[in-house]
Amino acid sequence: MYKTIIVPVKCSKEDYLYLLNCNVLSAQVWNLCLKIDKEYREQNNGDWIDRNKLQKLTKKCVHLHAKGIHHVVHKYLFARDATRRAKEEGRKDVLYPYKQKKYFVTGWDYQSVKIEGNKILLAKPMTKEKINGKFRKQKPVVCYVKNIPDNIVEIELIYRNKLYLAIKYKDKTQYKQIKSNNCAAIDLGEIHSITSIDSRGNAVIITGRKLRSIKYLRNKHQAEIYRRMSKCKRGSRQYLKYMNALRNLTYKTERRINDAVHKITKLYLDFCIENNISIVYYGDLDSATRNTKQDKKGNEFVRQKLSQWNFGEIIKQLENKLTRYGVKLIKVKEYYTSSKCPNCGRINKPKSRNYSCECGYKQHRDLVGAINILNDNVNTSIKYYKNKKYLRIA
Numbered sequence: 001m002y003k004t005i006i007v008p009v010k011c012s013k014e015d016y017l018y019l020l021n022c023n024v025l026s027a028q029v030w031n032l033c034l035k036i037d038k039e040y041r042e043q044n045n046g047d048w049i050d051r052n053k054l055q056k057l058t059k060k061c062v063h064l065h066a067k068g069i070h071h072v073v074h075k076y077l078f079a080r081d082a083t084r085r086a087k088e089e090g091r092k093d094v095l096y097p098y099k100q101k102k103y104f105v106t107g108w109d110y111q112s113v114k115i116e117g118n119k120i121l122l123a124k125p126m127t128k129e130k131i132n133g134k135f136r137k138q139k140p141v142v143c144y145v146k147n148i149p150d151n152i153v154e155i156e157l158i159y160r161n162k163l164y165l166a167i168k169y170k171d172k173t174q175y176k177q178i179k180s181n182n183c184a185a186i187d188l189g190e191i192h193s194i195t196s197i198d199s200r201g202n203a204v205i206i207t208g209r210k211l212r213s214i215k216y217l218r219n220k221h222q223a224e225i226y227r228r229m230s231k232c233k234r235g236s237r238q239y240l241k242y243m244n245a246l247r248n249l250t251y252k253t254e255r256r257i258n259d260a261v262h263k264i265t266k267l268y269l270d271f272c273i274e275n276n277i278s279i280v281y282y283g284d285l286d287s288a289t290r291n292t293k294q295d296k297k298g299n300e301f302v303r304q305k306l307s308q309w310n311f312g313e314i315i316k317q318l319e320n321k322l323t324r325y326g327v328k329l330i331k332v333k334e335y336y337t338s339s340k341c342p343n344c345g346r347i348n349k350p351k352s353r354n355y356s357c358e359c360g361y362k363q364h365r366d367l368v369g370a371i372n373i374l375n376d377n378v379n380t381s382i383k384y385y386k387n388k389k390y391l392r393i394a
């Protein structure tokens, strides 16, 4: 199980400048990968270059530690091959890497990292020139980090208007594995991030109010910056300052959303542990049956993208947490799950947050979705919950 922590870079000014330049050099490696791959394909009837050849051709192309160059090559090949797979699956909206980059993350693997107390030492390349007839080792970059995790796998240098280290490490904690025949189903939503019910009738609703308020605040601030930007000259100093503020806002929002998703998924994990749930089903979000409501006020495209991003992130983090405890997360197709009546099977379009049917059945709308997903995939015929918890994050 891998985990990542992100810490700001604390080091000498000289080292900081060196690190800043690392991401420029990494970008040059990326651009070189693009060029080599393209030329190779043209000369070899559309054949793709493999890892070994690309690694050979990029060796020592910039003055960066060898593992750092490898890191970019790996990332490039990963992106390229993922695109190829997606294209083979029939996706048409994906593009092969083509953009020239100015900055790119730099990586150090465990072999090029050393730990000394509260210091992380990041390897530098050998000297550029020979000293007394030999290339010499350079002193590593020294970064101060308070709590350095054990079993570091890789460190990446990322830039969010400031340099940060993303430290990836192996988490060797033994988690208690949940073993039971209890299953649950999840309905993901905008208003309630997670609504779920298990086959014993325990239900939970976790609101997404926090997520919405983060987005609302972001939009408000963004609008204000745009308003001010429109009053000054494009490219002027003030204009660039606002651009910087916009980027900062994006990073900040990203962090806050991540944090909120983290807390939401933790609450759900607790629910699974408490009720001994070993399998969780969730509806396929790509399925056409999900009705995307038109938002007259906002930009439909942006709105959808944002919420989808959240769903994806929630699922990703859920999977992360649940698998630690041996809980399976399974994606299933949704068929009218939000409109079918669990009692009589009629299809009704719920008009408000409450679902009601001619047969007299009444239920919380999101719970109907979860109940249907559960009944469709597990041999249950649940209609009502036994107990319901309503949770929110601070």
Ligand SMILES: [Zn+2]
Residues within 6 Å of the ligand: 341, 342, 343, 344, 345, 346, 357, 358, 359, 360, 361
């Ligand atoms: Zn009914």
